[in-house]
Amino acid sequence: MHALFEIPPVQPASSARRPPGSDPDELLRGLNAQQRAAVVHAGSPLLIVAGAGSGKTRVLTHRIAYLLAARDVTPGQIMAITFTNKAAGEMRERVAGLVGPRGRRMWVSTFHSACVRILRAEHEHAGLKSTFSIYDADDSRRLMQLVARELDLDPKRYPARSLAAQVSNLKNELVDESTFTARASGPAERALAEAYSSYQQRLRQAHALDFDDLIMTTVRLLQTFPDVAEHYHRRFRHILVDEYQDTNHAQYVLIKELVGRSPEAPSDLDDVAASAPELLADGAPLGPAELCVVGDADQSIYAFRGATIRNIMEFERDFPDAETILLEQNYRSTQTILNAANRVIERNSERKPKNLWSDSGPGEKIVGYVADNEHDEADWVAKEIDRLVDDEGYKPADVAVFYRTNAQSRVFEDIFIRFGVPYKVVGGVRFYERKEVRDALAYLRAIANPDDVVSVRRILNTPRRGIGERAEACVDALASKENISFGAALERAGEAVGISSRAVKGIGDFTTIMAEVRQMAATEPPEDVLEAVLARSGYLAELEESDDPQDAGRVENLQELVSVAREYTERIQRAAAAGDADEDAGPDPEIEETPSLAGFLEQVALVADADEIPDDDGEQSGVVTMMTLHTAKGLEFPVVFLTGMEDGVFPHMRSMGDKRELEEERRLAYVGITRARQRLYISRAVTRSAWGQPQYNPESRFVPELPSELIDWKRTADAYTSWTRGGVGRGESAQYRGPSSALTNGPKSQALAGKLGLDPKLVGAASEMRQVPSLSPGDRVNHDRHGLGRVVAVQGSGPRAQAQIDFGDQTMWIVLRHAPIQKL
Ligand SMILES: Nc1ncnc2c1ncn2[C@@H]1O[C@H](COP(=O)(O)OP(=O)(O)OP(=O)(O)O)[C@@H](O)[C@H]1O
Numbered sequence: 001m002h003a004l005f006e007i008p009p010v011q012p013a014s015s016a017r018r019p020p021g022s023d024p025d026e027l028l029r030g031l032n033a034q035q036r037a038a039v040v041h042a043g044s045p046l047l048i049v050a051g052a053g054s055g056k057t058r059v060l061t062h063r064i065a066y067l068l069a070a071r072d073v074t075p076g077q078i079m080a081i082t083f084t085n086k087a088a089g090e091m092r093e094r095v096a097g098l099v100g101p102r103g104r105r106m107w108v109s110t111f112h113s114a115c116v117r118i119l120r121a122e123h124e125h126a127g128l129k130s131t132f133s134i135y136d137a138d139d140s141r142r143l144m145q146l147v148a149r150e151l152d153l154d155p156k157r158y159p160a161r162s163l164a165a166q167v168s169n170l171k172n173e174l175v176d177e178s179t180f181t182a183r184a185s186g187p188a189e190r191a192l193a194e195a196y197s198s199y200q201q202r203l204r205q206a207h208a209l210d211f212d213d214l215i216m217t218t219v220r221l222l223q224t225f226p227d228v229a230e231h232y233h234r235r236f237r238h239i240l241v242d243e244y245q246d247t248n249h250a251q252y253v254l255i256k257e258l259v260g261r262s263p264e265a266p267s268d269l270d271d272v273a274a275s276a277p278e279l280l281a282d283g284a285p286l287g288p289a290e291l292c293v294v295g296d297a298d299q300s301i302y303a304f305r306g307a308t309i310r311n312i313m314e315f316e317r318d319f320p321d322a323e324t325i326l327l328e329q330n331y332r333s334t335q336t337i338l339n340a341a342n343r344v345i346e347r348n349s350e351r352k353p354k355n356l357w358s359d360s361g362p363g364e365k366i367v368g369y370v371a372d373n374e375h376d377e378a379d380w381v382a383k384e385i386d387r388l389v390d391d392e393g394y395k396p397a398d399v400a401v402f403y404r405t406n407a408q409s410r411v412f413e414d415i416f417i418r419f420g421v422p423y424k425v426v427g428g429v430r431f432y433e434r435k436e437v438r439d440a441l442a443y444l445r446a447i448a449n450p451d452d453v454v455s456v457r458r459i460l461n462t463p464r465r466g467i468g469e470r471a472e473a474c475v476d477a478l479a480s481k482e483n484i485s486f487g488a489a490l491e492r493a494g495e496a497v498g499i500s501s502r503a504v505k506g507i508g509d510f511t512t513i514m515a516e517v518r519q520m521a522a523t524e525p526p527e528d529v530l531e532a533v534l535a536r537s538g539y540l541a542e543l544e545e546s547d548d549p550q551d552a553g554r555v556e557n558l559q560e561l562v563s564v565a566r567e568y569t570e571r572i573q574r575a576a577a578a579g580d581a582d583e584d585a586g587p588d589p590e591i592e593e594t595p596s597l598a599g600f601l602e603q604v605a606l607v608a609d610a611d612e613i614p615d616d617d618g619e620q621s622g623v624v625t626m627m628t629l630h631t632a633k634g635l636e637f638p639v640v641f642l643t644g645m646e647d648g649v650f651p652h653m654r655s656m657g658d659k660r661e662l663e664e665e666r667r668l669a670y671v672g673i674t675r676a677r678q679r680l681y682i683s684r685a686v687t688r689s690a691w692g693q694p695q696y697n698p699e700s701r702f703v704p705e706l707p708s709e710l711i712d713w714k715r716t717a718d719a720y721t722s723w724t725r726g727g728v729g730r731g732e733s734a735q736y737r738g739p740s741s742a743l744t745n746g747p748k749s750q751a752l753a754g755k756l757g758l759d760p761k762l763v764g765a766a767s768e769m770r771q772v773p774s775l776s777p778g779d780r781v782n783h784d785r786h787g788l789g790r791v792v793a794v795q796g797s798g799p800r801a802q803a804q805i806d807f808g809d810q811t812m813w814i815v816l817r818h819a820p821i822q823k824l
């Protein structure tokens with residue numbers, strides 16, 4: 001690897017009349033030597049690898065501004081990829097001030113948004129309707145459920161969720177259904193292959209793409225149609241990618257396709273110039289686009305979604321003429337926080353050593369706290385936030401509380417509400433996941449795309465119109481018989497065999513309303529269409545007439561959705577007006593000029609978790625942000641609380657037996673620590689309830705990896721004085737005594753059975769085996785439902801014991817406490 005260390009000379013300030021920030025010298029002045037080298041680098045592919053907070057994202061932003069200010073690049077030639085829409089918005093905004101309305105032509109977006117834009121523009125090549133629907137994870141699961149039922153797959157052995165996840169993995173590896181079918185072996189793979197094929201067929205019928213399809217279809221489009229690839233290749237001369245360590249294989253291939261091949265020999269260029277001079281229009285060379293990617297292998301935390309560090313580790317092999325630049329100065333955190341982060345991450349194997357340093361001084365010590373239980377932990381966090389605000393001049397908006405899983409937020413919410421700490425939860429049950437919002441969007445999607453089977457079926461009988469499951473099945477049968485879509489079959493419901501006249505009338509009402517509103521959608525903006533359909537369908541009236549207080553909240557959420565649509569319309573109109581003022585840019589077919597239902601649905605479909613982070617409102621003191629560690633990537637906060645630092649919580653129980661997964665958890669810890677600018681807090685609870693029972697969690701193994709001299713413990717486990725008095729010391733776990741049998745056989749255990757999807761009868765059986773069987777790898781077992789199996793691995797002990805068991809056709813992790821299992 002060779003690093004670039006030449007320091008580009010800073011030119012004396014020239015024309016002072018440039019708008020601020022568009023002066024190249026000024027752009028470079030706020031950067032260190034390596035950052036500057038990255039910003040001005042021209043030609044070969046460029047990889048910037050650097051630790052957290054070293055200014056990678058800042059370099060990308062400045063590089064874009066520099067390209068526009070100093071290198072005669074036009075905004076339309078730039079494509080920048082960020083991990084969230086929020087990050088894209090920030091980057092666009094920062095650059096926009098520099099270039100005015102021309103900035104519209106720059107693509108700054110997530111991979112998914114970029115692909116949607118390409119697919120909308122090229123829908124004919126891709127064999128899609130221009131109004132195709134986008135299915136999110138929940139829609140895919142619903143569709144997979146239909147498929148699994150149709151194929152008569154045993155839902156216990158082949159849960160739809162798992163099938164959908166496996167299909168997603170295959171798509172991330174660019175393995176399509178026919179390739180997989182050809183190579184599938186064994187009953188489990190063959191079942192998956194069948195489900196995959198049938199799922200794809202259903203998607204095609206519904207004119208829908210799932211999230212992973214967006215990428216895979218775009219890759220195939222570019223590979224299959226050289227003229228389409230050429231068009232984008234000619235258009236995008238600069239491709240920039242943030243958070244490159246979290247790209248998966250499909251995204252990586254997409255980047256390669258967009259960048260294009262190595263430079264052609266000059267004679268080829270001459271040939272092109274003679275035969276197709278338009279390809280050389282604007283003087284754009286036909287060589288590969290300039291590629292600049294930034295990332296940090298230590299922050300790769302999406303392996304479970306198919307992200308592969310390989311993409312960053314082997315960048316130089318894949319792009320042989322690539323340059324690499326390292327950044328080592330951290331501008332975000334104190335040296336104490338950095339030292340802690342460095343010491344944790346250095347335990348991982350297979351990493352290139354690097355040492356971040358900061359010149360912002362040692363700062364405050366890390367503060368640690370051991371709570372009796374999760375309520376005590378939240379209580380302490382709330383009081384400490386109060387103190388920071390009252391005594392140290394911090395605002396609530398300066399503070400973030402991180403946890404490993406979404407479910408941990410509830411206790412914090414309860415206590416923050418009681419203490420009056422203003423907060424916002426990012427992720428969790430999000431606005432767009434609420435039932436009424438999904439129903440309303442399903443109406444809109446069914447209007448935009450009548451073939452969208454998942455959406456149509458979702459709202460067909462919501463509100464009730466007397467269309468039961470039986471009627472649906474009759475329509476489905478008609479659709480199969482006539483080989484038409486479900487939506488088309490609804491129009492001919494009267495012909496369906498066995499359908500009741502009541503259902504035919506209900507379906508008639510439904511299709512009439514939909515047809516009317518569909519006509520309206522051709523000319524009216526999405527907010528009016530939404531209001532019309534909510535009123536015409538009776539959906540809103542039903543909520544308004546309800547006595548359930550929750551329904552009032554649902555009406556508010558629908559009002560909010562109408563506002564979201566209105567904002568969308570206004571944004572498009574504003575942008576179009578700004579574009580009209582831009583003389584040198586003609587119409588751009590890849591940019592929306594008028595608001596449309598499809599455009600609105602596209603925007604909504606692509607909203608990611610991180611987009612709900614509140615913007616800094618400047619005036620007010622804002623709210624505390626709560627989120628999972630995964631969502632925290634790329635962000636920074638003056639004060640960070642890392643909570644639930646317990647083995648089994650973080651690192652997550654699932655990952656504890658596997659070295660690679662454990663290393664991914666450690667990278668997550670590194671991400672968490674490095675979000676903090678000035679203050680870092682770590683906390684854990686000695687007991688934490690799970691499924692209504694107390695669990696005793698030992699200290700997270702990541703805590704002793706932090707240098708002890710950097711931590712100021714406000715309370716240790718020695719102070720733990722609950723009913724297991726004396727049983728728990730710091731770093732050791734208490735003996736688990738087991739719940740009383742009243743608990744395990746009472747109504748609670750039946751509720752638990754429901755939560756776990758278990759047959760309640762089996763819980764009784766399992767509770768008789770309160771003594772969790774002690775298993776070791778190699779043991780043979782019998783499971784009431786899965787039959788005979790062999791233990792592959794074991795982790796945890798007492799109530800947390802889990803075993804990985806190979807049942808022949810499948811291998812699964814089983815929590816022994818709940819399992820009807822006997823050792824043979
Ligand atoms: N040369 C610099 N001078 C002053 N501040 C800087 C400089 N470079 C970066 N910063 C600031 O340091 C902080 C971290 O920068 P940035 O977010 O770009 O880092 P990053 O490498 O992208 O971090 P992460 O790996 O967490 O995504 C930001 O507040 C940024 O404005």
Ligand SMILES: [Mg+2]
Pocket residue numbers: 056057058634
């Ligand atoms: Mg960044």
